[in-house]
Amino acid sequence: MAGTLVLNASYEPLCVVPTRRAVVLILAEKASVVEAAEDEYLHSATSAIQVPRVVRLNRYVRVPYRRQVPLTRRAVLARDAHHCVYCSVRADTVDHVVPRSRGGLNEWTNVVAACARCNHRKGDRLLAEIGWSLPRPPVQPSATVALVLAWAKRDPSWDRYLGYDPALSGLAASAS
Incomplete structure (x- = not known):
C-alpha cells in the first residue's frame, strides 16, 4: 500500500x-x-x-518552523528525480558543481545528481573548462517538499500541492 x-x-x-x-x-x-x-x-x-x-x-494544525533541509545524498537524488543533470540518464552519484578541491562548498546550491560516467568525466574540473553547463542552477528545496520527496514512492497526483514541476528535470521549487 x-x-x-x-x-x-x-x-x-x-x-x-x-x-x-x-x-x-x-x-x-x-x-x-x-x-x-x-x-x-x-x-x-x-x-x-x-x-x-x-x-x-479539517482543522488547521500549527507547524513549528522548519529551518533547513539536511544535505544528504538521498535528498539530492530525490530533488533531482534520480536523473543526471548533465545527460539525463539515471543518476547514482552526487557531484559538486564547483569541486571541493577548488573551494566549492558542500551546500545545496553546489551539489547535483550525476551518473557515474559524467561524474568521472567531469572529475575536479569546472564546467566552463570542459564546455558543460547546467540546464538550471541547483536550489535548496523547502523543508516540506523535501520531506515529501524523500518518501519512497511519490504519487504524481501530489505534484500540484507540493509546487513540484516534473518539467524542471526533478528540481523542486525553492519557495515554501
Whole structure:
C-alpha cells in the first residue's frame, strides 16, 4: 500500500502517512478526501472506500518552523528525480558543481545528481573548462517538499500541492 499526502486546512503539505492512517483520519472525520484513486478500493464487511491519495485536515494544525533541509545524498537524488543533470540518464552519484578541491562548498546550491560516467568525466574540473553547463542552477528545496520527496514512492497526483514541476528535470521549487 502506498502513502497518502496530508495537507493542512490551508492546503499546505504537512507529511506523508500510510494509507491506513489516512483512512482512520477520514473515518474519524478529522480529514477530508481531496483526491482518491479512481479504481482502487479498500473493502470492509459492510462498505468500500476509495483509496485516498491526498487528504486535507479539517482543522488547521500549527507547524513549528522548519529551518533547513539536511544535505544528504538521498535528498539530492530525490530533488533531482534520480536523473543526471548533465545527460539525463539515471543518476547514482552526487557531484559538486564547483569541486571541493577548488573551494566549492558542500551546500545545496553546489551539489547535483550525476551518473557515474559524467561524474568521472567531469572529475575536479569546472564546467566552463570542459564546455558543460547546467540546464538550471541547483536550489535548496523547502523543508516540506523535501520531506515529501524523500518518501519512497511519490504519487504524481501530489505534484500540484507540493509546487513540484516534473518539467524542471526533478528540481523542486525553492519557495515554501
